[in-house]
Amino acid sequence: MRTSDALGTALDRAGYAVTAPRRAVADLVEQRDGHFTALDLVTEARRRRLGVGRATVFRAIELFEELGLVERLDLPTGEHAYVVCEPVHHHHVVCQRCGRDAEIEDCGIDALAASIESNTGYLVGLHRIELFGLCPACLSQGGASRRPTSRSSD
Amino acid sequence: MRTSDALGTALDRAGYAVTAPRRAVADLVEQRDGHFTALDLVTEARRRRLGVGRATVFRAIELFEELGLVERLDLPTGEHAYVVCEPVHHHHVVCQRCGRDAEIEDCGIDALAASIESNTGYLVGLHRIELFGLCPACLSQGGASRRPTSRSSD
DNA sequence: GTTTTTGCAAACCATTTGCAGGGTC
DNA sequence: GACCCTGCAAATGGTTTGCAAAAAC
8 A cells, every 4th residue: 555646646747637526536546456347346336426437437447557566367267356565567476364465576577588599489479477375474374284376386 | 070989988986967958068169169158058059959058058068167178268368268178287278270189298387476476575386377379270371470469578 | 669869949158348437546 | 618527227257046947866
């Protein structure tokens, strides 16, 4: 969760109107600790009686995504979730228990891409890496017996 | 595309009835060259008048996925597609032009996981890596000017 | 003959869009 | 005041489910 109004500021800088509904959605997003779905925000907005409609929430998220302020994750279940993040290339480790996440800057893609290109003949462009596991908090709280789904060694 | 009836055999071995509709869906899947969506199969089944219903196609794919014979991809667009693959841990490079794919055995996750674990404190479990680019065929056919979306270096 | 599986239709869920009204710059 | 943004409701697209009939073992 951010302390500053990063999303509002970014909207402004990108030339988008900083309206009350967008601000409201930005607040909801910034108050989230882990990942969230669009519907989570819609529900939360309704619960708080913010008077922000479904469509507006979806449009605001789309805008934030466009600006690189949130990123879409595809959870192992196939669900689409979002996380707040910095607008630079990176990846996330997502806690399977609480949904919190950490950013990873160096995913070592260059070496991997090179090896793939020479092995398969494919030219590698985009990549997406998503890691799931347990965050430090859940690890210590859950005790040593709790392990994420086993990592296959490859 | 497979030459053998790998999916049918696998169903049998896993104790599922090898029925005509499942066989039909398996055929459709095996005849695919690149990735496909569930709806692609539904459409194709209808076009060929196989008499296989929507629900059956979805249920068959679900089954194949459970058996590790096909895998769900999340395309950059957010679309859910499937590819045929071996039931062992691996990843895919998907051609952004034609949808064909190649499997990658060694994604170098162990080194990455270790570095993440020491940097973030997260215990890494599952991971998902998806790469997009151009396959050799599209590369040569498209000429040197065609490049996939630029790869950010990280 | 009992258990699965199927097809159909309806239900569902997330997401998008059309549009008239309202707010912003 | 022109244009962008919003809410609503309806449309959409993908996926799932209930159920009675049909097929498999």
